[in-house]
Amino acid sequence: MIRPGAPTLEDVARAAQVSTATVSRCLNSPERVVEATRLRVLAAVDRLGYSPNFGARALAARRTDTIGAIIPTMENSIFARGIQAFQEELRAHKLTLLIASSSYRPDQEADQIRTLTARGAAGFLLIGHDRNSEIYSFLKRQGVPVLVAWVYDPNNPQPSIGFDNRSSMRALAARVIELGHRDIAMISAGQAFNDRARDRVSGVRDAMELSGLEPQSLRLMETTYGIESGADAFSALMAAETRPTVVMCGNDVLAAGALKRARQMKLRVPEDISITGFDDIELARLLEPALTTVHVPHREMGRQAARMLVDMVEGGAPQASIELQTTLQMRDTLGPPRTV
Amino acid sequence: MIRPGAPTLEDVARAAQVSTATVSRCLNSPERVVEATRLRVLAAVDRLGYSPNFGARALAARRTDTIGAIIPTMENSIFARGIQAFQEELRAHKLTLLIASSSYRPDQEADQIRTLTARGAAGFLLIGHDRNSEIYSFLKRQGVPVLVAWVYDPNNPQPSIGFDNRSSMRALAARVIELGHRDIAMISAGQAFNDRARDRVSGVRDAMELSGLEPQSLRLMETTYGIESGADAFSALMAAETRPTVVMCGNDVLAAGALKRARQMKLRVPEDISITGFDDIELARLLEPALTTVHVPHREMGRQAARMLVDMVEGGAPQASIELQTTLQMRDTLGPPRTV
């Protein structure tokens, strides 16, 4: 795991007959070097195939220009669009983004945070508030600011940018109830260490309560993330004596699984059973019938998150959380219940 | 972009009343430190929230334990599964993977290669052979080995692991022709700097030639990557005087777009028009009707790629390319042509 021969600044300096300081300046503030010299140096850089050593540079300059982000999964596009926008905006600020994924596991997330910190992350974008307080204190001691995304919680002192998962889901559930559904089931991702999942469940219960339904009557199925999990949870729900008339899913991936299984079971959607999602990923429009879901402004969130985090890292000024609005995306998987 | 207060090895050493060498040993080869000392040191590490500085460590140890991978896109799951397996296998070898994406652009890929090299990548996984030779010579001068994946080309001296895109597509096209299709259209990703796309087109032409069809009669539509692009290309193809009876797509994402547009145009698949894909990503099974495509053993490829690359980085022994087999995944979007 060694790179013995890689050329160094000194090699370039020797080849160009200048000092290492001059080479360094050529690379970092070219205007401070007269053209003749600069050309000579850059030629040497090219000829030798020189590549600066980031570690050494960061060490000497005490600056890394690096931001870290840890997302629960890269396997699907739930976070892809937002992170893409985040990265683009960071690049405009000449910052590099280091991405890692945690597979929805708190321990892995903690690991990745340490790894990226070691590698110079000067600020972090993390998803959701829920995590061990040790991580926050570690980051505080390291002097690394954290911005939480995909949620908005004005009551949490930790700055965040995102949307109100609870009220968003409440709005969708209200629409569901308005259509006449009384027997509601829900497939949720694991609620431990996942405030988004919890809030979405609460949102459904809120709506039930507001409409005079018994919140406890919600048939809740908790499962791991993934299409197959969603499908299996759907089967379990449908195995009940009296079937629900609607299955609300905590996200589009679970909904895709539910929909797939519904088709396998020859159930017509939405005539026999309604299904809803959350996130509005690209997949939602491709499914047949197209998925009714909650649209989240991912790109906007990513872009604004980058700006906020840059401010936090540079200015150190405490940032106020920002709330983004979601919208109901009515498509074809939600209809009135069969017998109303 | 500074982290002023972050504790250093020296801070820990002082707190634990030992030398920095001992702290370093505690962290890297704990068995060389007597337990009493070790406990004291680790306690100090914990108390201070110490995190090692990767750059400094790499500098001193002349070792980075880091591998880089550059994939064309993270936006969809074409590469996700393979890279996931790749990463898991690397982790088993105590190596960290740094991932970057190039948006299918050679210049961005070159950039990312330089960036990750600077950050210590001791080996690279790259997709496909096609790239500027300068990049290869740069990497050679840096002493960084490269493994090419997602393709298998025994004629290329560069070691690779993957499958034969050309013969895989030929097999699918042969099946298409066997079903009676004579009027074949194809939607391909851009062929410039993309040997996979080129090979897949060649594969279709091969099959046509073998069956006595004129390869030049293939109606080829080249487009950028993405669902919408696939949909638009499909529209363009269908605007022709005499419509093709089958549209073969260079990958599943384009096929998803084509299928979506076909539905919008009220065409029945496969009765009115057949559509095929390539890759067999998760989406292929979710589409309605489910997509006929070529299955690629992504996980296997990722795992084996990791093993090969580790060998290359450690042993330096030149590796022989490995071929993996694809299989036809017949599902529901391919049928006989309408009038046969």
Added chain:
DNA sequence: AAGGAGAATGTAAGCGCTTGCAAAAAGAAT
């Protein structure tokens, strides 16, 4: 109790880079 082997720890050099300061070179003004 002395000597020696082996284990535990410390000392200090140096990895490749940036940057404050000083020196040298190049113009500008007299």
Added chain:
DNA sequence: ATTCTTTTTGCAAGCGCTTACATTCTCCTT
């Protein structure tokens, strides 16, 4: 020409860490 600026370049310290080597401490052996 001479002096004064201003620009361009070099010198050298030091960023946080690992590791070869030197030193000290333990614990046997005799």
